[in-house]
Amino acid sequence: MAMPLVNVIRGERIEPAPFNVRTPYLKVPLWLVLFVWLGKGLLRLTVVLVRHWVVTGPLLGLAALYVRFDWYGPVVLVLVLSAVAGSWWQLDRATFLRFGFYPLLGRWRRWRYRRQWLPSMVTAGLGVSFNGHTVIPEIKRVRSSGTADVLTVRMVTGQIPDDFAKVSERLTHTFGARACRVSAGSRPDLIVVTLLRGDPLAETVAPFPVPPVPDFRALELARREDGDVYALRLFGTQVLVVGATDAGKGSVIWSLLRALAAGIRSGLVQVWAFDPKGGMELASGMPLFARFACEDFRAMADMLEEAVATMRERTARLRGRTRQHTPSVGDPLIVIVIDELAALTAYLTDRQLKDRIKAALGVLLTQGRAVGVHVVACLQDPRKEVLPFRDLFPTRIGLRLTEEAHVDLTLGEGARDRGALCDRIPRSAPGVAYVVLDGDPTPMRVRFSYLTDDDITDLAYDYARLRPVDRGGAAA
Ligand SMILES: Nc1ncnc2c1ncn2[C@@H]1O[C@H](COP(=O)(O)OP(=O)(O)OP(=O)(O)O)[C@@H](O)[C@H]1O
Ligand SMILES: [Mg+2]
Incomplete structure (x- = not known):
């Protein structure tokens, strides 16, 4: 009997690829087929809309405004939001980036990483075969800044941070980053993968101010x-x-x-x-x-x-x-x-x-x-x-x-x-x-x-x- 996967191995379970079976030949009227397809399509659309609410929510909002107020609705909303963002950027750039722009960037990048995640993990040798299934590490969180994406990743049972460190160069090229660093996370099963994009060290560093009393510890x-x-x-x-x-x-x-x-x-x-x-x-x-x-x-x-x-x-x-x-x-x-x-x-x-x-x-x-x-x-x-x-x-x-x-x-x-x-x-x-x-x-x-x-x-x-x-x- 196959062992249940749940509670045995940690990691994201990948469903095995479907295989073809010859199904019995049944005669079904065309209207019924179309009806079932339509139902399936609607169900899938709902799932996609709900899953990607970050994008679909605002789009539906704009559509609703259009229906209610014609073009004025969405245009005024976009203008107001741009004005608020612009003034925030002018008044306090640091908080704008930290609380406004970087969280959005993080979401966008998370979506990008998730799309590439399965093939990247498998080709880097970080996918694990267990009980006839493929299990890969899970992305828990993505934080972005201007120069780096910090991924918190949950390792598959049996993996250690060194497994990721060893393939860090592969990950760098796979994700199109400039460098990749792996360090321990806040829990034993988590690691932090930092993918660096820009280079904060590209420019010469100017001398630091001379401290009045040197701190020999720092x-x-x-x-x-x-x-x-x-x-x-x-x-x-x-x-x-x-x-x-x-x-x-x-x-x-x-x-x-x-x-x-x-x-x-x-x-x-x-x-x-x-x-x-x-x-x-x-x-x-x-x-x-x-x-x-x-x-x-x-x-x-x-x-x-x-x-x-x-x-x-x-x-x-x-x-x-x-x-x-x-x-x-x-x-x-x-x-x-x-x-x-x-x-x-x-x-x-x-x-x-x-x-x-x-x-x-x-x-x-x-x-x-x-x-x-x-x-x-x-x-x-x-x-x-x-x-x-x-x-x-x-x-x-x-x-x-x-x-x-x-x-x-x-x-x-x-x-x-x-x-x-x-x-x-x-x-x-x-x-x-x-x-x-x-x-x-x-x-x-x-x-x-x-x-x-x-x-x-x-x-x-x-x-x-x-x-x-x-x-x-x-x-x-
Ligand atoms: N931190 C730095 N940032 C930017 N440029 C630098 C920096 N350090 C050195 N350079 C540039 O690189 C050149 C070589 O540096 P430096 O003489 O310190 O090298 P070195 O390692 O002492 O070489 P050698 O072994 O030949 O003495 C310098 O003339 C300078 O122009
Ligand atoms: Mg020298």
């Missing part, structure tokens, strides 16, 4: 794809920025320095800058740095060892008193910024210097964060031969990368499958990157703010650090 560096601001938590972490040449690593560093600028001026933050590519990137920010080295690798090794010594001194002082250092003017947060890390760890020919640098970096990366010594390093090539310390950086930022395989090396196993398409970022979009947000397995696409040369000169001038007591350094 430094605003980039614009997120969903319109929010991406804030980096620097406390308790080390940051690795990976990107091919011209991917925009410089804009990550400058966005960070800008967010820290007020702290640099007040002495709450000290930036030690390493620019092994001859100072091309960072030299213009010299007044912001407590230490700066650009050509002399021996000076760089000395600086790193000095950082280790500072770190050890702090550790000894704070031991038993606190587990997390709090920055103060007397005991500032030290941010070690390295523009091309591989120049120090891989491409340096002097073996002895290289070993000194590696040893110091290893210690800083493993023990520095609790005592307020942070490393922010940029790198072009994330392979292990180039950077043996990759795994010691808890926070990673993946800009444009040249190879697919580099994505998982940078952002972690499975990141590319979950949507971090760093290798597909076009050359024409420097500063665009994928980051992994706290507690969300789906990587977020962001674009870092871009500081022009003039912005950098102004920043260095406005926020040059105060040096009441300058004890010098490699090249302070």
